[in-house]
Amino acid sequence: MLEIRNLHVEVGGKEILKGLTLSIPAGEVHAIMGPNGSGKSTLSYTLAGRDGYVVTSGDILYQGESIIGLLPEQRAAKGVFLALQYPIEIPGVTTMTFLRTALNAQRKARGEQLMDAAQFLRLVRAKGKTLNVNDEMLRRPLNAGFSGGEKKRAEILQMALFEPKFAVLDETDSGLDIDALKLVAEGVNALRGPDRAMLVITHYQRLLDYIVPDHVHVLAGGRIIKSGGRELALELEKSGYDDIIKAAA
Amino acid sequence: MAAVQETIDTVGTLQTDKYKYGFVTDIESDRAPKGLNEDTVRYISAAKGEPQWLLDWRLEAFRRWKEMHEPNWAKLRYPTIDFQDAYYYSAPRRKPKLNSLDEVDPDLLATYAKLGIPLGEQKLLANVAVDAVFDSVSVVTTFKEKLGEAGVIFCSFSEAVREHPELVRKYLGTVVPASDNFYATLNSAVFSDGSFVYIPPGVRCPMELSTYFRINAAETGQFERTLIIADRDSYVSYLEGCTAPQRDENQLHAAVVELVALDNAEIKYSTVQNWYPGDETGKGGIYNFVTKRGDCRGAHSKISWTQVETGSAITWKYPSCILRGDNSVGEFYSIAIANNYQQADTGTKMIHLGRNTRSRIVSKGISAGYAQNTYRGLVSVHPKAEGARNFTQCDSLLIGGHCGAHTVPYIESRNPTAKLEHEATTSKISEDQLFYATSRGIPAEEAIALIVNGFCRDVLQQLPMEFAVEAQKLVGISLEGSVG
Ligand SMILES: Nc1ncnc2c1ncn2[C@@H]1O[C@H](COP(=O)(O)OP(=O)(O)OP(=O)(O)O)[C@@H](O)[C@H]1O
Ligand SMILES: [Mg+2]
Numbered sequence: 001m002l003e004i005r006n007l008h009v010e011v012g013g014k015e016i017l018k019g020l021t022l023s024i025p026a027g028e029v030h031a032i033m034g035p036n037g038s039g040k041s042t043l044s045y046t047l048a049g050r051d052g053y054v055v056t057s058g059d060i061l062y063q064g065e066s067i068i069g070l071l072p073e074q075r076a077a078k079g080v081f082l083a084l085q086y087p088i089e090i091p092g093v094t095t096m097t098f099l100r101t102a103l104n105a106q107r108k109a110r111g112e113q114l115m116d117a118a119q120f121l122r123l124v125r126a127k128g129k130t131l132n133v134n135d136e137m138l139r140r141p142l143n144a145g146f147s148g149g150e151k152k153r154a155e156i157l158q159m160a161l162f163e164p165k166f167a168v169l170d171e172t173d174s175g176l177d178i179d180a181l182k183l184v185a186e187g188v189n190a191l192r193g194p195d196r197a198m199l200v201i202t203h204y205q206r207l208l209d210y211i212v213p214d215h216v217h218v219l220a221g222g223r224i225i226k227s228g229g230r231e232l233a234l235e236l237e238k239s240g241y242d243d244i245i246k247a248a249a
Numbered sequence: 250m251a252a253v254q255e256t257i258d259t260v261g262t263l264q265t266d267k268y269k270y271g272f273v274t275d276i277e278s279d280r281a282p283k284g285l286n287e288d289t290v291r292y293i294s295a296a297k298g299e300p301q302w303l304l305d306w307r308l309e310a311f312r313r314w315k316e317m318h319e320p321n322w323a324k325l326r327y328p329t330i331d332f333q334d335a336y337y338y339s340a341p342r343r344k345p346k347l348n349s350l351d352e353v354d355p356d357l358l359a360t361y362a363k364l365g366i367p368l369g370e371q372k373l374l375a376n377v378a379v380d381a382v383f384d385s386v387s388v389v390t391t392f393k394e395k396l397g398e399a400g401v402i403f404c405s406f407s408e409a410v411r412e413h414p415e416l417v418r419k420y421l422g423t424v425v426p427a428s429d430n431f432y433a434t435l436n437s438a439v440f441s442d443g444s445f446v447y448i449p450p451g452v453r454c455p456m457e458l459s460t461y462f463r464i465n466a467a468e469t470g471q472f473e474r475t476l477i478i479a480d481r482d483s484y485v486s487y488l489e490g491c492t493a494p495q496r497d498e499n500q501l502h503a504a505v506v507e508l509v510a511l512d513n514a515e516i517k518y519s520t521v522q523n524w525y526p527g528d529e530t531g532k533g534g535i536y537n538f539v540t541k542r543g544d545c546r547g548a549h550s551k552i553s554w555t556q557v558e559t560g561s562a563i564t565w566k567y568p569s570c571i572l573r574g575d576n577s578v579g580e581f582y583s584i585a586i587a588n589n590y591q592q593a594d595t596g597t598k599m600i601h602l603g604r605n606t607r608s609r610i611v612s613k614g615i616s617a618g619y620a621q622n623t624y625r626g627l628v629s630v631h632p633k634a635e636g637a638r639n640f641t642q643c644d645s646l647l648i649g650g651h652c653g654a655h656t657v658p659y660i661e662s663r664n665p666t667a668k669l670e671h672e673a674t675t676s677k678i679s680e681d682q683l684f685y686a687t688s689r690g691i692p693a694e695e696a697i698a699l700i701v702n703g704f705c706r707d708v709l710q711q712l713p714m715e716f717a718v719e720a721q722k723l724v725g726i727s728l729e730g731s732v733g
Pocket of ligand 2: 040041042085168
């Protein structure tokens, strides 16, 4: 599904990703852990196609094709989704309006039929219910004045609506209370399937109790320095990154 | 700001011909000789078969105008206007009087159809009566009979002078005196046509009234005059729309609108101004110098201005309310969008004269490209205006890094019981917001329109339903190729 080959990325003239290689087959969930500033969010922005994240060498293949030349909206239409570590406030635009505009923009790009207001309302209410997002929240401007946890839930609601083929969750668990964490995990697990893949970025192995990954990777210094199974997360939690980083050096 | 810049550039290349009203109608017309002198004023008055008193009124205005100077206090830059280098009257050549749409020149009907304003009987806009003004004259007014049954007078200004001289004489120049300001005085001398509305006591106008102004002829100024009188206990909602062909030269538009609301009457006046704004290098476009004022003459009367200003190279416009009657209410809701090299200096004046008068100002200014957008407002409370209240909210939104937003609020309070509140914000469409929206599949241009529409929501909601959707689209179109 996704293949990252020897990826080098510069931000503001500084190289942050320094030869990152990672392959995520369809049907799998991979987790990335790593110290602060190691380049995890840089990787997620690069996957989403954010401007200013310059790929200097290497490639990103999605469903067998390079996507590094595509705009963010083109990637979204192809089924790439990023739940942001820090979701952005859009004042004045209600959550409902934003989500419908986004879903219809994706559908339009794919040549699918647009959803009218009534159809959309039914859909968003149904998806919202499972995430504890009510009408009141849908009528508020997107993320504006939302609490940290509400913002994260709104991100997952978007994921549930768009049903992406490949989703990156950048620290979606940070700032969530334990009930919200379970809701989010349920939302993610509901989307798991043989033709979808996910990349979950987290600092806490606790999340991985709920979203059980097929593989765990350690990102440090702009590179994947170790990969393993579920148990790697437990090991990291116990002994930190130092030993692994030293061993890799 | 790399992404924003790129968006701008990409969109900029798509932009070339986005003003879809820029076409010219090839139609025979009669016009006054070029230039401006007493003879021009006499020509216009004679062409319209006006009575002596109106000619005298015009000539007096013209004499005053010659002694006046163009105001220069606004934050606007433009080359000196040569008032002798323009035509002041242009009328499509046609039969002297039209009794039905069948007699309207088919080219004119086609022009309005192209503008999205169907005048043909079968295709009339549901429940909206239209007065169509083409260059200097009113072409046709629809739904006259139905309005007549309710006692509502809705006709061209020229017709009102002929058919209802007593009303015109009683109210003309009583809100905006002939000597008011440079442009209003010029208008008083050379105004050509416009709309006239009278709502009799106790009548709620059964439909929306609207006027569509169209400048077609080259090198011709447009000076229309609108007079709306809402007698006691009456209500009317009126909408004005304007477009012009795309031309390289600048054209002058100096209109005057006077509103009078008597006891308990309410006038809701909405404008969707979409004059040609000039091209993306700042060439051409309409110079829009307009005086609009409403007089809440009666107790408990209300005048509400809503404007969506997207066009014109230069906008100089301050729709105002004189709150004379006790407990009267004035409102001003404005969206002013300036893109490319457009300049807008717009706002309002709320003059509180009566007791317990209330006013509310909500202004949303959006600047993009190299545009300059100024909100200029005055809230003035006179000594007798016991208990006056004003709430002002001025929000500016900047798109890109080369444009400017300015807020110039003047407050004069000469009554200690007055309560005046002012809030102002300036924000930017950020790179973060654009990335967020695009990563959700919304193309950058659509994202900007979405965010701007969200920003303007409070004002868009004030527009009559029939026009709100149109205005929302216009907001998007005006900002295409924006950001800079
Ligand atoms: N515009 C920029 N210019 C220069 N350096 C940048 C820029 N943006 C990010 N960086 C740097 O890149 C590095 C990686 O940042 P990134 O946000 O990817 O880390 P992270 O792994 O997500 O960290 P955290 O766990 O704290 O979220 C950091 O050192 C950061 O300061
Ligand atoms: Mg991060």
